[in-house]
Amino acid sequence: MKNGKNPTLRQKMVIKDAGFNPDNWLVCKSPTDELHLVHRFTSSTKIIHL
Template sequence: MKNGKNPTRRQKAAIKAAGFNPDNWLVFMKYGSELHIIHRNTGTTKIIDI
């Protein structure tokens, strides 16, 4: 799995709109209209639509 990167401003807004705290999540893949995010501490992955 690739290393996560800090989300951009637009990605932070999408993460927040999905109900997550953007400070706790990293973006490890952007595929089409999906963001694949990974939690900083637990390693849990989620897929959200932009």
């Protein structure tokens, strides 16, 4: 699996609006209408639709 990257400020706001703590999530992919997130510690994945 690819390594996640730190989210940008706009991505952090989207993650927070979805109810997650942006400090614990990394962005794996960023297609135009989704964010693919990977948890820093547990490596679980989530997809947020924008």
